[in-house]
Amino acid sequence: MNFKFSERISTLQPSAIREILKVTQDPTVISFAAGNPAPESFPAAEMASIAAEIFANNAASALQYGVTEGYGPLKELTAKRMKEKYNIGRTFDDIIITSGGQQAIEMLTKALVNEGDVILCEMPSFIGALNAFRSYNAKLIGIPMDHDGMDMEVLERTLQTTQNVKFIYTIPTFQNPSGHVMSLERRKKLLELAQKYNVLILEDSPYFELRFAGEYVPPIKSMDETGCVLFSGSYSKILAPGIRIGFAIAPKELISKLTVAKQVSDVHTNLFFQMIAAEYLKRYDLDAHIAKICDLYRTRAELMCNRIDEKFGGKVQYVRPTGGLFLWCSLPEGYDSMDFCRKTGEKKVVAVPGSSFSIDEREITPSFRMNYSLPSEEQICKGIDLMAEVLHDYVK
Amino acid sequence: MNFKFSERISTLQPSAIREILKVTQDPTVISFAAGNPAPESFPAAEMASIAAEIFANNAASALQYGVTEGYGPLKELTAKRMKEKYNIGRTFDDIIITSGGQQAIEMLTKALVNEGDVILCEMPSFIGALNAFRSYNAKLIGIPMDHDGMDMEVLERTLQTTQNVKFIYTIPTFQNPSGHVMSLERRKKLLELAQKYNVLILEDSPYFELRFAGEYVPPIKSMDETGCVLFSGSYSKILAPGIRIGFAIAPKELISKLTVAKQVSDVHTNLFFQMIAAEYLKRYDLDAHIAKICDLYRTRAELMCNRIDEKFGGKVQYVRPTGGLFLWCSLPEGYDSMDFCRKTGEKKVVAVPGSSFSIDEREITPSFRMNYSLPSEEQICKGIDLMAEVLHDYVK
Numbered sequence: 003m004n005f006k007f008s009e010r011i012s013t014l015q016p017s018a019i020r021e022i023l024k025v026t027q028d029p030t031v032i033s034f035a036a037g038n039p040a041p042e043s044f045p046a047a048e049m050a051s052i053a054a055e056i057f058a059n060n061a062a063s064a065l066q067y068g069v070t071e072g073y074g075p076l077k078e079l080t081a082k083r084m085k086e087k088y089n090i091g092r093t094f095d096d097i098i099i100t101s102g103g104q105q106a107i108e109m110l111t112k113a114l115v116n117e118g119d120v121i122l123c124e125m126p127s128f129i130g131a132l133n134a135f136r137s138y139n140a141k142l143i144g145i146p147m148d149h150d151g152m153d154m155e156v157l158e159r160t161l162q163t164t165q166n167v168k169f170i171y172t173i174p175t176f177q178n179p180s181g182h183v184m185s186l187e188r189r190k191k192l193l194e195l196a197q198k199y200n201v202l203i204l205e206d207s208p209y210f211e212l213r214f215a216g217e218y219v220p221p222i223k224s225m226d227e228t229g230c231v232l233f234s235g236s237y238s239k240i241l242a243p244g245i246r247i248g249f250a251i252a253p254k255e256l257i258s259k260l261t262v263a264k265q266v267s268d269v270h271t272n273l274f275f276q277m278i279a280a281e282y283l284k285r286y287d288l289d290a291h292i293a294k295i296c297d298l299y300r301t302r303a304e305l306m307c308n309r310i311d312e313k314f315g316g317k318v319q320y321v322r323p324t325g326g327l328f329l330w331c332s333l334p335e336g337y338d339s340m341d342f343c344r345k346t347g348e349k350k351v352v353a354v355p356g357s358s359f360s361i362d363e364r365e366i367t368p369s370f371r372m373n374y375s376l377p378s379e380e381q382i383c384k385g386i387d388l389m390a391e392v393l394h395d396y397v398k
Numbered sequence: 399m400n401f402k403f404s405e406r407i408s409t410l411q412p413s414a415i416r417e418i419l420k421v422t423q424d425p426t427v428i429s430f431a432a433g434n435p436a437p438e439s440f441p442a443a444e445m446a447s448i449a450a451e452i453f454a455n456n457a458a459s460a461l462q463y464g465v466t467e468g469y470g471p472l473k474e475l476t477a478k479r480m481k482e483k484y485n486i487g488r489t490f491d492d493i494i495i496t497s498g499g500q501q502a503i504e505m506l507t508k509a510l511v512n513e514g515d516v517i518l519c520e521m522p523s524f525i526g527a528l529n530a531f532r533s534y535n536a537k538l539i540g541i542p543m544d545h546d547g548m549d550m551e552v553l554e555r556t557l558q559t560t561q562n563v564k565f566i567y568t569i570p571t572f573q574n575p576s577g578h579v580m581s582l583e584r585r586k587k588l589l590e591l592a593q594k595y596n597v598l599i600l601e602d603s604p605y606f607e608l609r610f611a612g613e614y615v616p617p618i619k620s621m622d623e624t625g626c627v628l629f630s631g632s633y634s635k636i637l638a639p640g641i642r643i644g645f646a647i648a649p650k651e652l653i654s655k656l657t658v659a660k661q662v663s664d665v666h667t668n669l670f671f672q673m674i675a676a677e678y679l680k681r682y683d684l685d686a687h688i689a690k691i692c693d694l695y696r697t698r699a700e701l702m703c704n705r706i707d708e709k710f711g712g713k714v715q716y717v718r719p720t721g722g723l724f725l726w727c728s729l730p731e732g733y734d735s736m737d738f739c740r741k742t743g744e745k746k747v748v749a750v751p752g753s754s755f756s757i758d759e760r761e762i763t764p765s766f767r768m769n770y771s772l773p774s775e776e777q778i779c780k781g782i783d784l785m786a787e788v789l790h791d792y793v794k
Contacts, residue, residue, distance in 0.1 A: 003596050003626045005651055006564075011509045014658050041458035049461075050453035057446035062437035065445075065638035101497060101664035108663045112533070113407045117513070134662040137508070168402075200399050230399040242461035244669035255401055262410050266530040267504045268497040272668040273640035 010117065010139045015363075025347050032385035034372040035352040037178065037327060040302075043295045044242040045282065052281045056274065064274045070265045071257075072099025072249070073276035079283040080235075080249050087289075089224040090233055096257040098264065101271045103208045103236035103248040108134045109263040110169070110204055110232060113256070115140045120167045122160060122201075124152055126359030126369070128178045131171055131206065140168075144361045147177075149321060151184025154191045161199040169202040169232075174222055175210035176326025179359045179371035183324065189222045196230045202256075208236040208248075209326040211292050214300035216324035229253035237279055239327070240292050245275040296325070302374040303329065306382050313390035317397045327375040333368040334397060343370055346392045351385040406513065406535045411759075421743050428781035430768040431748040433574065433723060436698075439691045440638040441678065448677040452670065460670045466661045467653075468495025468645070469672035475679040476631075476645050483685075485620040486629055492653040494660065497667045499604045499632035499644040504530045505659040506565070506600055506628060509652070511536045516563045518556060518597075520548055522755030522765075524574045527567055527602065536564070538757045543573075545717060547580025550587045557595040565598040565628075570618055571606035572722025575755045575767035579720065585618045592626045598652075604632040604644075605722040607688050610696035612720035625649035633675055635723070636688050641671040692721070698770040699725065702778050709786035713793045723771040729764040730793060739766055742788045747781040 026033040056064050071077065081097045084090040091097070100106045107130070115121065117139040123132065125144030135142055143160060145152045151174060161167060172192070174184035184192070196203045205222045223233035232252035237245065250260060264270070282288070303323050310318065310331075319332045331353075333339060340355040356369035377385060422429040452460050467473065477493045480486040487493070496502045503526070511517065513535040519528065521540030531538055539556060541548045547570060557563060566588070570580035580588070592599045601618045619629035628648035633641065646656060660666070678684070699719050706714065706727075715728045727749075729735060736751040752765035773781060 003593070003598065003624060003649075005598070005649075005655075006510070007655055008508065008510055008512050008515075010512075011655055011659065036463075038463050041462055044457060044461045046453055046457035046461060050450065050457070053449050053453065054446065057442055057449065061440060061442035061446070065440045065442060065640040066437055067434050067634075067639045101668075104662065105664050112404065114402070114404055116404050116406075119404075130662060130665070133658075137659065137662050197399070202399065202401070228399060238463075243463045244459075244461040246664055246666070246668050253399075253401075259401075259403055259407055262529075263407065263533065266500065266526060266533050268501050268642055268664060269526070270642070272497075272642050272671060274671065275668060 010137055013139065014133060014136055025350070026352055028350070030350055032351045032377060032381045032388070034374070034377060034385060035354045036373050036376045038376045039239050039243060039327070040295070040298055040375050043298060045286070045291060048282060048286055049278050052278050056277055060277070064277050066273070068270045068273040068276070070261050070270050072097070072271065073273060073280060076276045076280040079280055081251065083283065084235070084251060088221055090221055091251050092227065092229070094229050094253050095251050096254040097249055097251050098257050098260050099271050099276060100248040100250055100264070101268055102238060102243070102246040103206065103234050104130050104134070105264070106232070106234040106248060106250040106260070107131045107204065107206065108137070109260045109267070111135055111138045111140060112263050113259040114168045114202070118166070120164055122157065122167060122170045123361065124172055124177060125361065126179055126356060127171065128173060128206070129358050132361065142361045147180065147182060149182055151182055151188045152192070154188055154195070157192070158195055161195060161201065167199070167201050169204050170196065171204045171206065173206045175207055175219065176212060176323065178209070179328055179354070179356070180330045181321070181323040181326055181328050183216070183219055186219050189219070190225065193222055193225055193230070197228055203231045204234065205231050206234045208239055211240055212296055212299060212327070213325035214296040214303070223251065232256060240288065240295065241279060241282065245272070245279070247271060247275060247279055299327070299375055302379065302382060305379055306372065306374045306386065309383055309386040313386055314393055317393055327373055329372040329374060331370055331372055335368060337368045337397065338366045339368055339370040340366070342392070342396055345396060346389050349388045349392055351388045406533055409535065410529060410532055421746070422748055424746070426746055428747045428773060428777045428784070430770070430773060430781060431750045432769050432772045434772045435635050435639060435723070436694055436771050439694060441682070441687060444678060444682055445674050448674050452673055456673070460673050462669070464666045464669040464672070466657050466666050468667065469669060469676060472672045472676040475676055477647065479679065480631070480647060484617055486617055487647050488623065488625070490625045490649050491647050492650040493645055493647050494653050494656050495667050495672060496644040496646055496660070497664055498634060498639070498642040499602065499630050500526050500530070501660070502628070502630040502644060502646040502656070503527045503600065503602065504533070505656045505663070507531055507534045507536060508659050509655040510564045510598070514562070516560055518553065518563060518566045519757065520568055520573060521757065522575055522752060523567065524569060524602070525754050528757065540757045543576065543578060545578055547578060547584045548588070550584055550591070553588070554591055557591060557597065563595070563597050565600050566592065567600045567602065569602045571603055571615065572608060572719065572724070574605070575724055575750070575752070576726045577717070577719040577722055577724050579615055582615050585615070586621065589618055589621055589626070593624055599627045600630065601627050602630045604635055607636055608692055608695060608723070609721035610692040610699070619647065628652060636684065636691065637675060637678065641668070641675070643667060643671060643675055695723070695771055698775065698778060701775055702768065702770045702782065705779055705782040709782055710789055713789055723769055725768040725770060727766055727768055731764060733764045733793065734762045735764055735766040736762070738788070738792055741792060742785050745784045745788055747784045
């Protein structure tokens with residue numbers, strides 16, 4: 003039969019990036035294109051022991067339907083940790099467990115955005131969020147950023163002149179793809195603008211605990227006294243992504259709408275792993291575990307940067323990351339990173355061209371994203387060496 | 399701040415049923431209101447042994463990000479079983495793993511329905527589906543049904559006279575809430591109408607393997623030679639619901655749009671339990687396991703029916719179920735089941751009033767839904783006895 007898809011979905015195109023990423027299925031390819039955490043960092047032994055106990059003592063509950071809002075103890079332990087450690091959450095807030103951080107983004111868009119409404123995003127930004135916004139026919143307006151985050155003057159001008167802005171999307175800490183950290187001053191300014199223009203902030207923070215250098219900058223939500231921030235957190239990068247567990251902390255009124263949206267979407271998140279995560283939080287020292295992950299990523303990030311300094315001959319610009327998973331690299335002005343990444347792909351080493359993170363994916367950009375959390379030290383060295391060969395051929 | 403929710407979500411009201419179901423949190427309440435399978439039916443020991451092996455040998459993959467379409471072996475084993483056992487799936491079809499059957503319903507609506515487009519539903523129908531449709535501002539038109547399923551004459555007249563019908567939603571086998579099984583003749587007619595009017599059928603079949611009496615009626619999808627049926631299946635009622643694993647089989651073009659929708663929603667379904675389910679299918683005899691579940695439900699359904707016959711004095715009409723989880727009961731014409739269920743709730747026994755399954759939830763209906771899969775034999779007897787007391791007081 004002839005399918006007539008909805009307007010919201012028919013506008014969604016498979017990403018150009020897919021072509022390039024296809025080669026990563028070849029095991030001989032070195033991939034700097036992923037957003038995956040290091041599998042060595044998964045606390046598999048601890049989870050295995052908890053799982054065995056749940057199967058032995060509590061299987062009937064763990065395998066049965068659960069409530070949409072999430073497993074009670076996981077909600078409580080998460081909210082408590084976020085409050086005590088980061089001052090996130092006030093009495094007007096509530097928490098919901100999500101099936102990964104991505105789900106909070108999708109559900110918030112569903113709950114707030116009518117077709118044609120506006121979402122303001124950092125430029126460049128996370129492709130998964132941009133596609134979620136597109137999947138509701140939102141109009142995306144990009145706000146330029148520098149190393150300190152979004153340009154607040156452009157943001158205010160945009161808020162002044164744009165109707166139906168539903169929220170401002172930001173990854174303030176170790177942004178994807180740029181790795182940038184929004185300065186404290188700009189965080190305060192952003193909060194002030196959100197209040198002034200009555201626009202919600204979606205603070206997407208899957209990486210914020212992965213700091214391995216520099217100084218802590220408090221989450222925007224920790225300063226939110228009026229309920230204009232939704233904080234989306236995730237266990238994907240600090241426990242494991244395959245379990246699909248995240249959480250959102252936001253004003254009760256908003257969480258109750260997200261609960262309705264989640265109820266009709268997946269009813270609830272896998273209950274067994276919600277119980278594993280809760281037990282992990284009870285029994286083990288998550289902070290110590292995160293510190294170990296940070297050590298690992300510091301080593302890999304430094305190795306990648308040092309190797310680039312050594313091999314790229316200054317032809318690529320980047321800023322040393324202080325946390326997160328990504329290194330944002332730029333070819334000299336005028337070069338097309340899509341073309342460059344296609345060429346490195348032919349040499350079996352892959353990065354993600356910057357256009358994948360653009361609001362207009364046809365945009366030509368000299369920047370590309372490199373991931374250092376997944377590849378081994380050996381792969382990092384070999385991959386940078388291969389890229390260097392392509393680079394010196396490409397940029398004369 | 400002031401939240402302005404989207405039109406699609408602000409129309410979604412918390413269900414009236416919630417008030418009544420609140421009392422089910424009291425452990426002294428006997429609940430016939432659930433849609434839960436019996437926890438005794440979960441293959442916990444088998445899953446525990448598989449889980450231990452995955453943790454020991456394959457944790458790095460099982461806890462890492464997976465692909466949106468689903469874990470390869472689970473897709474293959476599910477497609478193979480559906481094809482060999484039920485003749486579901488043709489060369490033009492593909493399969494996607496979903497986070498429970500509910501997710502297929504939500505994603506299909508997202509992919510096909512513009513605001514104001516029409517979905518045709520059985521009347522009454524599954525509340526989770528109706529709310530998913532409402533969450534995209536679909537216009538719902540109910541088609542009356544009898545014990546043989548939807549009224550095909552009314553359906554054809556509706557198709558003739560209605561613009562922008564995007565799909566027909568049916569639970570043909572052991573329908574929720576009515577327990578009805580659509581006859582083979584009507585299934586063929588439905589397929590013919592779908593082809594004639596170029597309208598998709600969403601065949602939602604979470605219960606179809608739970609037959610404990612009567613004769614097998616083939617799924618609509620097994621007769622679909624032109625690709626006008628999406629078959630939504632689930633492991634919730636034959637393995638366990640807390641793991642949130644279902645699947646959809648439909649033409650490739652449609653599955654590829656569902657994949658885009660899933661990518662932006664939860665990226666993929668919990669990978670660890672997808673691997674457990676795949677290993678279960680490889681190692682154990684799922685059909686034998688289902689046969690045991692059917693034995694259990696036959697016993698409970700018969701007990702409930704016999705006790706009703708004994709105690710209700712003919713004041714409630716019902717048809718003996720041949721499978722599934724539900725018994726659909728009706729008070730004499732003119733009585734309001736909402737009022738009746740409120741009264742039984744006060745006596746600590748709970749059923750779901752029929753209005754919860756209506757397109758217009760304010761509708762007054764004499765029918766209510768009883769679940770026999772979750773309560774124990776003792777609870778069934780005691781609960782029916784308590785209901786009988788209320789009934790004889792209520793219907794003179």
